[in-house]
Amino acid sequence: MLEIKGVSKYFYSGAGEKTTALSGVNLHLKKGSYTVIVGGNGSGKSTLLNLIAGNLDCDEGEILLDGRAIHKKPDYSRAKWVSRIFQDPAAGTAPDLTLVENFRLAAVRKDPKGLKLGINRGFRSEVALRLEQLELGLEKKLNSPVSQLSGGQRQAATLLMATFVKPDILLMDEPSAALDPKSARIVMQLAGDVIAEQGLTAILVTHQMTEAVKYGDRLLQFRDGRVIKDLDAAAKGKLEPGDLLKWFQQDLE
Amino acid sequence: MFYLTAITLGLALGALCLGIFISLRIFNFPDITADGSYTLGGVITAIGLVAGWGIVETLILATVAGMFAGTATGLIHTRMKLNSLLSGILVMTGLYSINLAILGRSNVPVPFDSASVFNFFHPFAERTYNELLTLLIIFALLVVFLTWLLKTDFGLSMRASGNNPNMARGFGVNANFIKVIGLAIANGFIAISGFLVVQLQGFADINMGVGIVILGLGAVIIGESLMNILGWTKMWVRIGGVVIGSVVFRLIISLVLSAGVDPIWIKLLTAVVVLVIVGIPGLIPSIGKRIKLE
Ligand SMILES: Nc1ncnc2c1ncn2[C@@H]1O[C@H](COP(=O)(O)OP(=O)(O)O)[C@@H](O)[C@H]1O
Ligand SMILES: [Mg+2]
Numbered sequence: 001m002l003e004i005k006g007v008s009k010y011f012y013s014g015a016g017e018k019t020t021a022l023s024g025v026n027l028h029l030k031k032g033s034y035t036v037i038v039g040g041n042g043s044g045k046s047t048l049l050n051l052i053a054g055n056l057d058c059d060e061g062e063i064l065l066d067g068r069a070i071h072k073k074p075d076y077s078r079a080k081w082v083s084r085i086f087q088d089p090a091a092g093t094a095p096d097l098t099l100v101e102n103f104r105l106a107a108v109r110k111d112p113k114g115l116k117l118g119i120n121r122g123f124r125s126e127v128a129l130r131l132e133q134l135e136l137g138l139e140k141k142l143n144s145p146v147s148q149l150s151g152g153q154r155q156a157a158t159l160l161m162a163t164f165v166k167p168d169i170l171l172m173d174e175p176s177a178a179l180d181p182k183s184a185r186i187v188m189q190l191a192g193d194v195i196a197e198q199g200l201t202a203i204l205v206t207h208q209m210t211e212a213v214k215y216g217d218r219l220l221q222f223r224d225g226r227v228i229k230d231l232d233a234a235a236k237g238k239l240e241p242g243d244l245l246k247w248f249q250q251d252l253e
Numbered sequence: 254m255f256y257l258t259a260i261t262l263g264l265a266l267g268a269l270c271l272g273i274f275i276s277l278r279i280f281n282f283p284d285i286t287a288d289g290s291y292t293l294g295g296v297i298t299a300i301g302l303v304a305g306w307g308i309v310e311t312l313i314l315a316t317v318a319g320m321f322a323g324t325a326t327g328l329i330h331t332r333m334k335l336n337s338l339l340s341g342i343l344v345m346t347g348l349y350s351i352n353l354a355i356l357g358r359s360n361v362p363v364p365f366d367s368a369s370v371f372n373f374f375h376p377f378a379e380r381t382y383n384e385l386l387t388l389l390i391i392f393a394l395l396v397v398f399l400t401w402l403l404k405t406d407f408g409l410s411m412r413a414s415g416n417n418p419n420m421a422r423g424f425g426v427n428a429n430f431i432k433v434i435g436l437a438i439a440n441g442f443i444a445i446s447g448f449l450v451v452q453l454q455g456f457a458d459i460n461m462g463v464g465i466v467i468l469g470l471g472a473v474i475i476g477e478s479l480m481n482i483l484g485w486t487k488m489w490v491r492i493g494g495v496v497i498g499s500v501v502f503r504l505i506i507s508l509v510l511s512a513g514v515d516p517i518w519i520k521l522l523t524a525v526v527v528l529v530i531v532g533i534p535g536l537i538p539s540i541g542k543r544i545k546l547e
Binding site: 053055074075076077079080083084090091092093094095096097101102104105106108109110111113114115116117118119161 | 401402404405406407409410412413416417419420421422423424425426427428
């Protein structure tokens, strides 16, 4: 279980002006739950994910994973438990490393990186097997630098890398926003499948109303660094994309 | 004969170029420490050989000293958040005094009868051929070592840290720590060049490192451009290409010198050659695409 307890985050501009990005947020995410977060720009969604992953430090509050406080650990230590996918398909992979080299790093996410040559025939076929299921032809690109892949291919690869070794928490920050509609559908479907298969605890931030309605078993709306709506699976099941649009109209007013 | 000397010197400087390849190409870190760590490797070698040390002890000490210099630059950069150029310049400047203190005066010749890496293999009557053979063996070993290192899990972490530090941290790599280790390894390589060149030339000089960074940079770029134009992208070829770049660069310089240019113009010439190579992509984008430079 992931517990966010009274977490606040402030930013200060050069002139010393204070922005409250998150304001005393409390959340309990059950193991195996898939939470979708919506909210206007600047409502604090990315900040929450950055605090969980350790890219930012909490100013107040604490974050507990299965009872263990993780909010003081550096991001690279939290990688043992937390995996991330960003909006930018380039963010989740190392462009000059080959696809199989990227996967090797993903395979040792939880382990010390020693002087082992880990890319052998067995490893290659294991990666190829997983890539084949995507039906994007990636299994033929094992030795290509990732920079040669399309955005959709990179994002799909990032998702497989993030879940190659099962994480305790999977964080996705608008993973489909930079993709064409077809790639977006493939990536979101893949994410849904992997989350169900591995029983992952996941958070999806999205601006796509159809995605927000289709995926997940809980829906949160953020505004001004606070959770202003929290729907459980039953309530979420009754939602239509139109209802969400109305929420956003209110955000704009 | 003249060109043979250029080739041996180019090979001896190959380790320096490999070091610069690590800092610049793996970590995107233009590391000026090289001027100092190369001289450090050289002065320790000269003093060690004068004092009658064995060649293995001398090599180990020179390499480790270079690694310390790289560690210092890395720590200044990652802990105190100074930018890469400033971190390197600080350590390089400090090293000048340390090097002078070790050397005792500005120039120390190595005694003829002291230990030398070039004493192990002498199948040829001609000294230069023997030197060439020794250097080729050393470079085969260094290229194999570096290729292997960069393919291990540790090496993948190094490359990812330089390429996309956020991604590397996301997969559990302490990117700052690994940068310090990487700079230590790079400067260890660079000190090995100092070690080799002192034995090749027979003396150490306090100013032997002046401008050596640019020389290494030029060699790395020449080597990479050659391999890119040929379309060879395998890791060991890229790494071997760096050593070839070093040799090609020395040959260009010898060629110019043999055409009667006064040696005082060497540094300017080096700078111009590097400028031309680095500048071409900016001036003529179609060539730039093929040789792919940052
Ligand atoms: N690194 C930063 N520096 C300064 N302000 C920031 C930074 N990151 C986010 N903010 C501010 O914090 C607030 C929340 O941002 P964010 O969490 O990125 O919103 P969202 O992802 O919901 O669009 C915004 O007002 C934003 O301007
Ligand atoms: Mg955001």
